[in-house]
Amino acid sequence: MPRRTSITLAAATALLALAGCATDAPQDTWAPAGENAQRIHNLQWPIFAIAGVVLLIVSAVVVFCVIRFRDKGQPMPEQTHGKPALEILLTIIPALILVGVGIPTVSTIFELAKTDDTECVINVTGQQWWWEYDYPAQQGCGGIAEPIVTSGQLVLPVDAKVLLRLTSRDVIHSFWIPKLNGKRDTVPGRVHTLRLQADEPGIYAGQCTEFCGLSHANMKMEAVALSKADFETWKANQIAPYASPEAGTLAAAGEATFTANCSYCHQVNGLATTSPSGEVTPVLANPDEFVVSGAVPNLTHLMSRNTFAGATWDLLTEECRDRVWNAPPDQFGALYLQGVTPECLNEVDLREWLRNAPAKKPMFASDAQKAESGGKVRGMPYLALSESQIDEIIAYLLERK
Amino acid sequence: MFTTGSKLFIAATSLAIAAAIVFGVTNTGDVGWTATVGLVGAAVALTLLTGVNFFVRDSNVGSMQPDATTNSPAAHDAPGSSMWPLIGAVGVTLIAIGIVATPVVFKAGVVVVLATVVEWMVQGWSERASSDRAFNAGVRKRILNPLEFPVLGAVGLAVVVYSFSRIMLFLSKAAGPAAFAVIAALLLVGGFLFASQPSVKRSIVVGICAIAGLGLVSAGAVMAIDGQRQIHAHDIIEADPAVCASNAEAEVDEKGSQSLAAKSNVAATLYFENGRLSAQVIGIPGRVTTITLPRSTPSNIVFRNLDAEPVRLTANLGTFETDVEVNGEFIKQSPLTCTTLVEQDGRQFLTITFAKASSGSLAPYSLVVPGVDGAVVEVVVP
Ligand SMILES: [Cu+2]
Numbered sequence: 001m002p003r004r005t006s007i008t009l010a011a012a013t014a015l016l017a018l019a020g021c022a023t024d025a026p027q028d029t030w031a032p033a034g035e036n037a038q039r040i041h042n043l044q045w046p047i048f049a050i051a052g053v054v055l056l057i058v059s060a061v062v063v064f065c066v067i068r069f070r071d072k073g074q075p076m077p078e079q080t081h082g083k084p085a086l087e088i089l090l091t092i093i094p095a096l097i098l099v100g101v102g103i104p105t106v107s108t109i110f111e112l113a114k115t116d117d118t119e120c121v122i123n124v125t126g127q128q129w130w131w132e133y134d135y136p137a138q139q140g141c142g143g144i145a146e147p148i149v150t151s152g153q154l155v156l157p158v159d160a161k162v163l164l165r166l167t168s169r170d171v172i173h174s175f176w177i178p179k180l181n182g183k184r185d186t187v188p189g190r191v192h193t194l195r196l197q198a199d200e201p202g203i204y205a206g207q208c209t210e211f212c213g214l215s216h217a218n219m220k221m222e223a224v225a226l227s228k229a230d231f232e233t234w235k236a237n238q239i240a241p242y243a244s245p246e247a248g249t250l251a252a253a254g255e256a257t258f259t260a261n262c263s264y265c266h267q268v269n270g271l272a273t274t275s276p277s278g279e280v281t282p283v284l285a286n287p288d289e290f291v292v293s294g295a296v297p298n299l300t301h302l303m304s305r306n307t308f309a310g311a312t313w314d315l316l317t318e319e320c321r322d323r324v325w326n327a328p329p330d331q332f333g334a335l336y337l338q339g340v341t342p343e344c345l346n347e348v349d350l351r352e353w354l355r356n357a358p359a360k361k362p363m364f365a366s367d368a369q370k371a372e373s374g375g376k377v378r379g380m381p382y383l384a385l386s387e388s389q390i391d392e393i394i395a396y397l398l399e400r401k
Numbered sequence: 402m403f404t405t406g407s408k409l410f411i412a413a414t415s416l417a418i419a420a421a422i423v424f425g426v427t428n429t430g431d432v433g434w435t436a437t438v439g440l441v442g443a444a445v446a447l448t449l450l451t452g453v454n455f456f457v458r459d460s461n462v463g464s465m466q467p468d469a470t471t472n473s474p475a476a477h478d479a480p481g482s483s484m485w486p487l488i489g490a491v492g493v494t495l496i497a498i499g500i501v502a503t504p505v506v507f508k509a510g511v512v513v514v515l516a517t518v519v520e521w522m523v524q525g526w527s528e529r530a531s532s533d534r535a536f537n538a539g540v541r542k543r544i545l546n547p548l549e550f551p552v553l554g555a556v557g558l559a560v561v562v563y564s565f566s567r568i569m570l571f572l573s574k575a576a577g578p579a580a581f582a583v584i585a586a587l588l589l590v591g592g593f594l595f596a597s598q599p600s601v602k603r604s605i606v607v608g609i610c611a612i613a614g615l616g617l618v619s620a621g622a623v624m625a626i627d628g629q630r631q632i633h634a635h636d637i638i639e640a641d642p643a644v645c646a647s648n649a650e651a652e653v654d655e656k657g658s659q660s661l662a663a664k665s666n667v668a669a670t671l672y673f674e675n676g677r678l679s680a681q682v683i684g685i686p687g688r689v690t691t692i693t694l695p696r697s698t699p700s701n702i703v704f705r706n707l708d709a710e711p712v713r714l715t716a717n718l719g720t721f722e723t724d725v726e727v728n729g730e731f732i733k734q735s736p737l738t739c740t741t742l743v744e745q746d747g748r749q750f751l752t753i754t755f756a757k758a759s760s761g762s763l764a765p766y767s768l769v770v771p772g773v774d775g776a777v778v779e780v781v782v783p
Contacts, residue, residue: 121684125695134783136693138685147693147783163684165668169698189699190666193683267758287697288756294697298783 026205027178033204034197036112036181043108047101054097112182115193118163120156124194126166126173126186126208127293128378129215129361130310135235142231148238149267150304151297152311153203155224157231162196169293170378174210177223183209198225201332203306203325214362215379220311230333237337237401238301242270245399254396257389259283262299265290265380268400269300292376303340303401309361309380313349320344339401347394354390356382410451417444483524489517520545564621571624668692668700671714671768671778674707678714678768678776691779696758702751702768706743712770715739716753716780719762735764739771755782 025031030045032038120141125132133155135141135148141157154177156162166175168186175194176183184194198204208219226234245251255271263271267285274280288294302308306316306324314321320343324335338344349360358365363379370377385393403411421440428436492513499507527541569577595606669692670681679688694700704714718736743749759766759782770776 115683118684118686121682123693123695125698132695134693134695136682136685137691137781138689138693140685147781149783165683167695167698189701191668191683191701192666269760282760284758284761286757286761294756 026203027207029178031179033179033202034181034199036195036197037179039108039111040182043104047105050097050101112195113193114195115163117161119160120162122154122156122162122164124154124164124166124175124186125169125295126175126212126219127169127295128171128213129208129219129363130297131173131175131208131219131221132295132297142228142235144235146239148235149298150238150301152307152309153222153224153305155226155231155234156196156198158198158201158225158227160197160228164194164196166192166194169295171212172210173208173212173219175206175221176209177204177206177221179204180206180223185210196223198223200329201225201227201230202327202329203332203336205311213378214364215310218310218312218361220307222307222311224306224336226333226336230337233337234304237304242268242300243399245396250392250395251399252396254392254394257385257392258396261383261385261389262393265296266299267296269298290376292373292378296380299397299400301400302397303345303399304337306336306340308350309353309357312361313353314346315340315350316344317346321346340398342398345394345398350394350397351390353380354383354385354393358382404454407451407455410447410454414444414447414451417447483521485517485521485524489514489521492517519548560618560621563625564617567621567625567629568617570629571627573630666701667703668694670703670705672705672707673712673714673770673773673776676708676773676776678770678773678778680768680778690777691781693781693783694753694755696755696782699752699754702753703748704743704751705748706745709745711742711744711747712773713739713742714749714751715769715771716751717764717767717769718753718755719757719759719766720764721757721762755780758782 030041032041118140121136121138122141123134123136125134130151131154132149132151134150135144137147138144141160141162164175164184166184166186167190168188170188172188173186174183175186177196180196180198181194184192186192202225204223204225206221206223208216208221210216212219245255258266258268259271259273263283263285265285265287267287268283271283272280273283285296287296290296297308303315306321307313308315316324320341324332327335352360357363357380359382361379363377363381364370364373365377365379365381370381417440421437421444424433424440425437427433492510495506495510495513497510499505499510523544524541527537527544530537530540569581572580591609595601668682672679672681672688679690680692681688682692702714702716706712716738718738720735723734738751738753741749755766759780766780766782768778768780
């Protein structure tokens with residue numbers, strides 16, 4: 001082997017080995033944090049071990065043969081053909097290994113497909129390039145009387161057997177929180193189910209794992225597990241009535257700016273306009289008229305989330321974010337429920353987003369691209385807001401908790 | 402000067418000219434005209450052939466031309482017999498019949514003619530490659546086999562699949578699996594027998610396979626002609642237009658009923674039982690009367706009628722103001738969609754897409770059984 005090649009190979013191997021040492025690996029598939037992922041784990045490591053042993057034996061035999069029987073000018077040995085005993089043995093051994101692997105695999109598949117022990121149902125809908133979660137009215141999840149809609153961060157009660165009902169509004173996406181379960185494709189017109197259960201409060205990262213267009217890489221999601229009590233608090237907050245900003249504040253100006261520029265796409269529940277004669281009209285978004293997928297994140301409680309735009313950017317400054325992510329399980333809930341406080345707001349990314357969203361996250365939303373998609377955008381378009389408008393909107397959004 | 406061949410052609414040409422003149426003069430009308438054209442055509446063709454024949458002198462080799470013994474066409478190895486003229490003729494006939502009869506025959510004719518053109522051309526070309534027949538055949542194979550094998554394989558497979566499918570459709574639901582279990586077993590046993598007797602004669606194997614193939618194709622043909630078994634049609638009672646047809650989108654389930662894939666993905670199953678309507682949703686235990694469905698994406702709903710009366714399920718897709726203004730009031734629109742009437746124990750399928758959140762509708766979204774008080778399931782679309 002030439003010297004250069006061996007050095008390159010050695011370096012590549014070392015790099016590969018080093019890559020296994022990452023400490024901050026929130027999407028580690030070997031670190032289950034709930035019973036479904038644990039089931040997969042219990043299956044994958046023995047299989048990995050068996051495959052490893054087979055690999056070792058086969059490689060050892062190959063290497064041995066290559067060295068022992070290399071061409072030294074010796075005469076061609078006798079060629080055998082058809083040794084029934086050997087052939088049967090070599091058929092039976094792999095068959096037995098496969099049966100040994102197959103039985104637990106099939107039983108795990110069935111375990112993971114169960115839906116009848118559900119304690120909480122959440123609808124998950126994928127679209128380019130973010131996830132929407134809605135909590136249907138049900139007795140489960142500790143009782144939900146009024147549906148809740150949110151996006152990016154999937155909040156669920158800890159230790160509960162949660163069932164996701166997954167679908168998509170445009171192309172095929174795939175939902176994957178590695179620490180909680182395997183992947184499941186979301187297909188338009190179909191409803192797939194996926195069990196989710198988290199053992200401890202905390203944030204579990206994931207991302208779309210089916211290539212879905214321009215910003216596939218920016219289509220992430222996070223599962224947020226809260227203790228039962230914290231989850232009740234979160235639910236109550238999600239249906240809390242709308243509070244208009246105090247008159248004369250920056251946020252009040254923001255409400256008007258938002259109503260004029262954003263509300264035809266984004267729903268804020270409870271937002272209304274009052275005519276001079278005192279007539280109150282609720283402001284209703286019509287995303288189906290402007291966006292290909294027909295949906296846009298609901299911003300009623302934007303600041304109760306930690307991330308935005310497909311869980312790709314933080315709403316929290318780095319310091320505050322680390323405090324939440326690294327909180328011990330018993331303190332996590334309280335920190336998460338604080339949402340985004342004015343001191344903790346990561347204004348940089350949000351401002352950039354509002355200034356020019358497609359510049360921050362590749363989206364199919366320019367006028368020319370819009371024409372190709374039947375006059376509708378994929379993602380959030382550039383809205384040509386002035387800096388002062390953005391100031392107002394940020395002040396307004398900060399109150400959407 | 403007049404060789405044997407040219408005498409024959411001259412006679413035939415004269416006959417054709419004479420016949421054309423006689424026929425043309427004595428017969429009038431369309432038939433006479435067509436026949437005359439045909440005869441004139443024949444006379445022209447024969448004249449041409451006579452000329453060619455005269456020119457090459459029956460392709461006879463003159464004893465005075467020494468190099469003719471090696472160069473004249475007659476000195477070459479005669480080309481092998483070819484089936485392509487025959488097949489080509491069949492193709493042309495098919496085209497002719499197809500033009501008057503059915504397009505399928507016409508298309509088949511075109512395919513046959515095209516295949517003939519390609520095959521014959523390559524065959525003719527390969528036969529000039531050398532004077533060695535076997536080598537020429539090899540040349541032909543090298544060019545055409547990569548084309549022939551897949552095409553013939555596909556055609557063969559199609560015939561087998563078609564025959565099997567006709568047999569399956571002919572047999573009753575119960576007999577089908579039994580018959581095919583037997584056939585499969587026979588195939589397996591036959592395969593084993595052949596494999597265990599390597600000395601068995603090739604001709605016997607080929608013979609048995611040919612008989613089996615023929616049997617399959619003829620059974621398929623016979624059963625195709627005899628028609629398939631009665632497949633129970635789902636009775637659909639004529640819709641009562643008054644209930645749903647006031648709006649354009651009536652009877653959406655016509656296509657929906659066919660979409661098998663969608664049926665395996667129901668968002669909710671609605672039951673009509675004892676005059677009450679309730680819904681079952683994956684993951685939510687028991688029956689409920691309020692369901693939550695996602696917005697802007699199709700939801701598949703199955704409706705089951707457990708009562709004796711035939712009823713239908715109607716979806717109220719909300720009430721919205723339109724842009725149309727009359728006397729200062731915007732006209733409101735309440736789109737509906739519904740299933741056909743469903744008999745007792747019947748089921749129907751409905752695919753609905755709610756484009757707007759239910760909070761945007763002036764009246765709630767709901768699924769109802771029209772005419773039955775209280776048979777309502779409210780649909781919340783967040
Ligand atoms: Cu995606």
